[in-house]
Amino acid sequence: xxxxxxxxxxxxxxxxxxxxxxxxxxxxxxxxxxxxxxxxxxxxxxxxxxxxxxxxxxxxxxxxxxxxxxxxxxxxxxxxxxxxxxxxxxxxxxxxxxxxxxxxxxxxxxxxxxxxxxxxxxxxxxxxxxxxxxxxxxxxxxxxxxxxxxxxxxxxxxxxxxxxxxxxxxxxxxxxxxxxxxxxxxxxxxxxxxxxxxxxxxxxxxxxxxxxxxxxxxxxxxxxxxxxxxxxxxxxxxxxxxxxxxxxxxxxxxxxxxxxxxxxxxxxxxxxxxxxxxxxxxxxxxxxxxxxxxxxxxxxxxxxxxxxxxxxxxxxxxxxxxxxxx
Amino acid sequence: xxxxxxxxxxxxxxxxxxxxxxxxxxxxxxxxxxxxxxxxxxxxxxxxxxxxxxxxxxxxxxxxxxxxxxxxxxxxxxxxxxxxxxxxxxxxxxxxxxxxxxxxxxxxxxxxxxxxxxxxxxxxxxxxxxxxxxxxxxxxxxxxxxxxxxxxxxxxxxxxxxxxxxxxxxxxxxxxxxxxxxxxxxxxxxxxxxxxxxxxxxxxxxxxxxxxxxxxxxxxxxxxxxxxxxxxxxxxxxxxxxxxxxxxxxxxxxxxxxxxxxxxxxxxxxxxxxxxxxxxxxxxxxxxxxxxxxxxxxxxxxxxx
Numbered sequence: 001x002x003x004x005x006x007x008x009x010x011x012x013x014x015x016x017x018x019x020x021x022x023x024x025x026x027x028x029x030x031x032x033x034x035x036x037x038x039x040x041x042x043x044x045x046x047x048x049x050x051x052x053x054x055x056x057x058x059x060x061x062x063x064x065x066x067x068x069x070x071x072x073x074x075x076x077x078x079x080x081x082x083x084x085x086x087x088x089x090x091x092x093x094x095x096x097x098x099x100x101x102x103x104x105x106x107x108x109x110x111x112x113x114x115x116x117x118x119x120x121x122x123x124x125x126x127x128x129x130x131x132x133x134x135x136x137x138x139x140x141x142x143x144x145x146x147x148x149x150x151x152x153x154x155x156x157x158x159x160x161x162x163x164x165x166x167x168x169x170x171x172x173x174x175x176x177x178x179x180x181x182x183x184x185x186x187x188x189x190x191x192x193x194x195x196x197x198x199x200x201x202x203x204x205x206x207x208x209x210x211x212x213x214x215x216x217x218x219x220x221x222x223x224x225x226x227x228x229x230x231x232x233x234x235x236x237x238x239x240x241x242x243x244x245x246x247x248x249x250x251x252x253x254x255x256x257x258x259x260x261x262x263x264x265x266x267x268x269x270x271x272x273x274x275x276x277x278x279x280x281x282x283x284x285x286x287x288x289x290x291x292x293x294x295x296x297x298x299x300x301x302x303x304x305x306x307x308x309x310x311x312x313x314x315x316x317x318x319x320x321x322x323x324x325x326x
Numbered sequence: 327x328x329x330x331x332x333x334x335x336x337x338x339x340x341x342x343x344x345x346x347x348x349x350x351x352x353x354x355x356x357x358x359x360x361x362x363x364x365x366x367x368x369x370x371x372x373x374x375x376x377x378x379x380x381x382x383x384x385x386x387x388x389x390x391x392x393x394x395x396x397x398x399x400x401x402x403x404x405x406x407x408x409x410x411x412x413x414x415x416x417x418x419x420x421x422x423x424x425x426x427x428x429x430x431x432x433x434x435x436x437x438x439x440x441x442x443x444x445x446x447x448x449x450x451x452x453x454x455x456x457x458x459x460x461x462x463x464x465x466x467x468x469x470x471x472x473x474x475x476x477x478x479x480x481x482x483x484x485x486x487x488x489x490x491x492x493x494x495x496x497x498x499x500x501x502x503x504x505x506x507x508x509x510x511x512x513x514x515x516x517x518x519x520x521x522x523x524x525x526x527x528x529x530x531x532x533x534x535x536x537x538x539x540x541x542x543x544x545x546x547x548x549x550x551x552x553x554x555x556x557x558x559x560x561x562x563x564x565x566x567x568x569x570x571x572x573x574x575x576x577x578x579x580x581x582x583x584x585x586x587x588x589x590x591x592x593x594x595x596x597x598x599x600x601x602x603x604x605x606x607x608x609x610x611x612x613x614x615x616x617x618x619x620x621x622x623x624x625x626x627x628x629x630x631x
Binding site for chain 2: 113
């Protein structure tokens, strides 16, 4: 069975000089929550935007394969892609405060998605909006129709964004750090909501986050991204149990786990920052920050299997052990 | 919304009162009005008679309050020069100025908004640079020069438009174009920058992620937000056009309010000067109020006052 979203060797370039994404491969299955994790600047958001073909001006994408439910996304015209967006693939963003248009009512912004893609009357679209707002836990949904974004809190706005993304019953929801700008309690509510929606609607979610706590709570499978590459892919439980790539291990060691972290001992950290990678770069992008690096890391790196659904990009052979706190 | 309007109205009244006081004081500061009305050949006795006749012998505050009191009911006194009531003079000239201003502003908006949108959605192309060039040149062209060129080309060489007077609607075309040119550069650049900012915003990214058509994204979602500063400036520009069209009214021999103001200043016809200043200020106040209301309609965040 082929994946709902199947990306192979995605490259994204800005202005021909810096490569934001370098050969990333990613598969999202029907009805799963797939987390894309990594530090800031590793190309997560750019990957998401390139799926939607919403890259900022000057960004170019190329891939060996980029298909959604059997449709080749790369060969679609702008018009055909627009027919897919908001309809079969929806996206929500990190910035709930600025993602809604301040000049229009919630009702009008929600209704236009449905009338655009499915036709029908505005009244019917508004009814659907009320239904979905109720579903995502917005109180007094009828009242919200006439309200403007500035009259709503950040958490409510993000719920509106989610409800709006669901208007056309999409098969895939791309969520780019949807909880980063929200406070912790609201964050938990939104994550619970996404999990419920996935279960009840059979919605596949590509959740982009830098927060491993979120990954552990909601993800079915995880892709770890580093400097424009997917360096490790695994089912969530397996990734946490036996991470293979040194970067993944480093990330996990940065998370405090009760019982495993000793008092007065510093938490793990990864020295350095994500390097900017120019064209012509070869080998492992993590080698400048990796304690296992040697001269062979400058050559082409193989993709190794560590299980039936678990692979990673490193010269080191798989080892099946508990992650070592640094 | 009503609260907002009430508040702005109150503010407008205060501004009007301030303008009245200033207009009254400044005309008094320009010299002894009785002497300038009497003329250079008048004797001291003549001047005294005039001073009494026009009530200039009364204390300043008495003069001021009697003027304000009568102005409230629309009586601005008699013109010293035209031998007509000031209200009549202004009533006769105001339609000319208003017509000219509205023609000018309409032309300016019809040209600058599409041009600004076009430049914004084609940012950094030759088209965008062409528009920027056009606004720079437009800004630099003095209106009297443009007026004369248009008169020569359209009026004399081609003979398709009358070059002066106010007889028909054709008489307003050339002055309208020239007046529009005083506002087009600013309005075009404002539309362009507003649209560029809006198109780069998060809510436009959302609109695109919703799969909306390009036309709907540009003309509904972006333009609605980009229009807010344009409306404010357009209202001020119209005020400027109405009050500042003296040059154009003079060149095209349109006897509007601006021209009347200029004539009265030259002739020291101070009741007319005061009234013209007040009328123009009232127009400004009205336009500012209108732009506040329009902005509140465009931007719901401003409605709470």
